[in-house]
Amino acid sequence: MTNRDYAKRSPARKGKAKPKTTRRKSQAPAPRRFPLxxxxxxxxxxxxxxxxxxxxxxxxxxxxxxxxxxxxxxxxKPTKKKDPKALPPKPKEKWTYQQELENKEVEVDVPEVTAPTHNYQMQCGSFRTQSQADQMKAVIAFQGLESDISKVRGTTGDWYKVSLGPYERKRQAEKHRHILQKAGIDGCFLMYVKK
Structure with a gap:
């Protein structure tokens, strides 16, 4: 099979071929008309x-x-020449709110501060052995926080839980949880504890 170049191939003409006109070098192009x-x-x-x-x-x-x-x-009539550096006269104040605010007393209704009904406690680990719980307590102590270890009897045996708190406000508990997360302790979670 031979390769054909179809892109350079000129199309076939139907009918008579037009004669090619060649311009001689001696013929000059027609002069352009003036754009009237x-x-x-x-x-x-x-x-x-x-x-x-x-x-x-x-x-x-x-x-x-x-x-x-x-x-x-x-x-x-001739007028006095004004000093160009002189300041213009002080404008008359048309607002009176400054005097009103100095003598005004505002009464604010402040609601009574109620004690929270729940305390928050944060548990950071539950271990089978006392030594593992002590290690977790030491890591938490290096972060500047105080934790407690409580022994809980479960259906599968004794568990040693490491917890922080109680906190009166959730914001403080969240703040301590973020401190522990920065230290690489990600297993802490918040619990509600009724008073």
Missing amino acids: VLLLVTLALLAGFGYFLWSINNSAEDLDEKEGPVVEQADV
Whole structure:
């Protein structure tokens, strides 16, 4: 099978082939005509712009005549020359809120502070042996927090739970939990403990 290049192949012509015209070097191209239409459009635009400028030439003087008579300099009384560095007079205050706020008393209704009904406790681990619980307590102590170990008897035996708290506010418990998370202790969770 032979390879054919279909991209460079010229299309087949139907009918008679057109003769190729060759231009001789001695023949010069036809000279271009002068763009008469472009010249006429340009002249019309320039004339229109000139008329526009001529029509607005005296419009400022016409406005002054319509507003009223022009006062000549001879009729104006001479005034004192003002110092350019002088400050303008102090403006008159039209607001009175400053005086009102100085003498105003505001009554605020402050609700009574109620003690929280729940305490929060955070448990950080539950271990089978006392030594593992002591190790966790030591890691927590290195973070500057105090924890307790409680022994709980379960169905599968004794468990040693490491917990922090009790906390009156959840915010404080969350703050300590974030401190422990930064230290790599991620197993802590909050519990509600009724008073």
